[in-house]
Amino acid sequence: MRLYLLNIKPTPLTFVLSLWLLATACSQEPAEIxxxxxxxxxxxxxxxxxxxxxxxxxxxxxAYKFDAIECMTAYAREHPETSDGALRYVSNYNEGGTWLPATKAQYVKSEVVNSPMGESLLAFPSPEEAKRHIAERPGKLLEWEELSQLGR
Structure with a gap:
């Protein structure tokens, strides 16, 4: 659509706003689930x-949304064309719905907490929080790299 049809004169402000709209259209921020x-x-x-x-x-x-961490890792393995260059996020177990970058989170494979798909993977923002969880409920600490083979 031409700007003159809307009676909008091109100005530096309209140019900057257009660039901002284009930049935010391809955001890699987490989507709402x-x-x-x-x-x-x-x-x-x-x-x-x-x-x-x-x-x-x-x-x-x-955004590709998953019900469990193991579903995301399995999907990424099966769909490298989609996952290459993608950012991955996991929900903070202690603050459900709060997103953590997957590569920076600390993981626990719980022996007592069941996740929707059964791998019992929990994500925490720090090793300290993960260790606190394990002190109260048995489990094993895992790093992001160890998760790549989990999930069906």
Missing amino acids: HYGSDECAHCKMMITDNRFASQMVTEKGK
């Missing part, structure tokens, strides 16, 4: 528990 209605991109189950959710956001800003 609608718990109880969004479906896991891998297993197709409904995403219901914000403590276990994860997501992968492509370079073009498309």
Whole structure:
């Protein structure tokens, strides 16, 4: 659409606003998950528990949502064309729905807490919080690199 049809004169401000709109259109920020209605991109189950959710956001800003961390790792293995360059996020187990960069989180494979898909993977923002969790509920500490083989 031409600007003169709308009677808008091109100015430096309209140029800057246009660039800003283009830049934010491809954001790799985490998307909102609608718990109880969004479906896991891998297993197709409904995403219901914000403590276990994860997501992968492509370079073009498309978000793939998952009901569990192991679904995200399995999907990434099976779809390298989608996962290359994508940012991955995991939900903070202690503050469900609060997103953590997946590569910076600390993980626990719990012996007593069950995740939706059964791997019992929990994400924490720091090693200290993960160790505190293990002190109260048995589990094993894992690093992001160890998760790549988990999930069906």
